[in-house]
Amino acid sequence: GSGSREAVERLVREHPVVVFMKGSPAQPLCGFSNAVVQILRLHGVEDYRAHDVLQDPDLRQGIKNYSNWPTIPQVYLNGEFVGGCDILLQMHQNGDLVEELKKLGIRSALLDAEKDQEKK
Amino acid sequence: RSFTSQTDGESRLARVLREKFPRASAIKVVDISGGCGAMYEIHIESEEFREKRTVQQHQMVNQALSEEIKHMHGLRIFTSTPKP
Numbered sequence: 456g457s458g459s460r461e462a463v464e465r466l467v468r469e470h471p472v473v474v475f476m477k478g479s480p481a482q483p484l485c486g487f488s489n490a491v492v493q494i495l496r497l498h499g500v501e502d503y504r505a506h507d508v509l510q511d512p513d514l515r516q517g518i519k520n521y522s523n524w525p526t527i528p529q530v531y532l533n534g535e536f537v538g539g540c541d542i543l544l545q546m547h548q549n550g551d552l553v554e555e556l557k558k559l560g561i562r563s564a565l566l567d568a569e570k571d572q573e574k575k
Numbered sequence: 576r577s578f579t580s581q582t583d584g585e586s587r588l589a590r591v592l593r594e595k596f597p598r599a600s601a602i603k604v605v606d607i608s609g610g611c612g613a614m615y616e617i618h619i620e621s622e623e624f625r626e627k628r629t630v631q632q633h634q635m636v637n638q639a640l641s642e643e644i645k646h647m648h649g650l651r652i653f654t655s656t657p658k659p
């Protein structure tokens with residue numbers, strides 16, 4: 456089924472940035488899922504895979520089994536579980552997210568924002 | 576609510592955390608679902624978290640509360656280590 460270990464493994468490896476959330480990036484259906492979408496947007500990350508667990512109960516349970524993590528949203532970078540909304544927020548605030556994105560070959564938009572600030 | 580009153584859920588979770596994290600220097604559990612026991616915020620400071628990545632620290636809390644989490648809609652975890 457869509458919640459099996461193999462199925463989930465395929466999904467988390469599909470793209471450098473994969474998010475399991477409630478709703479979609481265009482229309483998040485939970486405040487915590489929305490927070491993840493907004494943080495990624497701040498960094499200019501708009502090209503990622505998002506899976507709406509509300510559309511698939513098997514996936515909803517399967518992703519929790521896979522990561523041994525009880526809540527949604529879940530963020531995977533390069534196939535590795537990074538955490539939920541609170542951890543992503545912490546990574547955003549302490550600069551770790553910019554570094555992790557750099558490792559994936561993604562340049563955070565915030566770096567360009569900083570450069571613009573310095574020019575002024 | 577006064578600072579001294581706690582919901583049953585908050586007390587129970589705090590007790591479980593004290594048992595599972597004997598070296599914790601600070602534990603705070605807050606019901607953020609208006610007292611319904613549906614969502615909690617956990618703050619825990621312990622030497623047991625030192626040198627561990629945040630996601631690992633959170634996993635330790637998840638494991639400790641695995642039974643209780645089954646009955647929740649969500650939880651937020653904030654872990655830290657004491658200043659050396």
